[in-house]
Amino acid sequence: MRIAMSIFREIPPTAGWSLSLTRFLNCCAGKTPGSLRQDFKDLLNIPYAQIATSGTVAFYVILETLKKISRKMTVVIPSYICPLVPLAIKRAGLTVEICDVARDSFDYDYQQLRDICSASGDILAILAVHLGGIPVSFEKLTFIAQQYGAFIIEDCAQGLGAQYRDRLVGTLGDFSFFSLARGKGLTMYEGGTIATRHKEHAETIDETYHALITRDIFQETLKVIELLGYSIFYRPQLFWLAFNLPAIFWRLQHDEVRAFAEYFSIDFPMHCISSFRERIAHENFYRLKEEIDNQRRNALFYIKHLSDVKGLSIIKEYPQDRATYPYVTVVFDEAQQQKDALRVFAGKGLGVSRVYVSAIADYRYLKEIVPLRSCPNGRSLNTRAITLSTSTFLRERDLRAVVDIIKGLLCKNKK
16 A cells, blocks of 8 residues: 655644634633533542643642652652653652563553562552553552552543543542643643542642642743644644654754653643633533544554554553553564664654653653663563554544554564
8 A cells, every 4th residue: 555655644643632723712702611620520420620730730739739648758650651750759859669561561560569569668659550541450559559558649641531440540549630731632732630539638639739839821821822723733734843843853953852752841830720721621521432432443443453463462451441542552572673663654644653762760861860770571662662543533544554564564574
């Protein structure tokens, strides 16, 4: 199959929701009943939810809340995770500990997690990361956390609407946070949600939130402008300009971390979200089921056509769970196959990318924050995995093209 290479059609690497300019302008004029906070409370059937500047700020507020509840200082995170997570832990004055993921998985190596917890009496919390919208093995995680008196914080940045068995993620742990950033599905360009199922902690979270979050008209005005830009550029015809041009600039500077937009500051902004941006997300909340169904449809196409292909594996939901799949992660047997795939897909505009630039212990700018640990599974996953977009912009011919290219690469390598 011949694939045209053009800057005029680029599929986003994750299944972010499109936001039409018409809908953006309509939100300037109208207002629907209800609120985004109430949307989350109703969906999750929880007593407390609060809207934050970002998913990172939501996590940070939770950590600051836990410091009022416990004197423990260590937060356990997986070896394959967003660099913003350890930055939030450091800003809260807490200590990062790393546990490796299981082989070819986003989930923890639970034996190592048990060993870490048993060796320390200082584990404040364990972060349950539903990466790729795939719920972790919560029964195993809960057993270990209860055994060692640790809180569970759910990282649902990519998991809004995902289900662990018959329960939605965000309702399983003690606290949870969601991201409403660009490319994360439901979006207000940048935003997040704090949630807890524990009514007794709601007041403490609220006090912490209001003590930390202030108004910043300039920053919020900038985000409204960026949201307007998102409504214009988040479409295949224009996405290349917003996504690839900055990456090209940083690659010319030999800075892959910035090219992948993974260089962050510990001084991440914290300010109140305007009612306008909240309304944007609130008025799009009804799309949740339809968008997830579409993501899953595209994901299941990849899974159906690639699961039996020798030379790779796919990170999938566990039986009885329901992932949201903002992308599908394919793990090759060999690191060279990942390099070959990324090279072949470059410029084709089919939404093929990577999860992160590095395992979390290997970001040089985090070396004073993240302890150096032997994390062979996280490092191996990073060198062998690619992601396949499940964006609503994909056509069936795009899906088939991605599958055919991957099969062709593996067949070529066998010769």
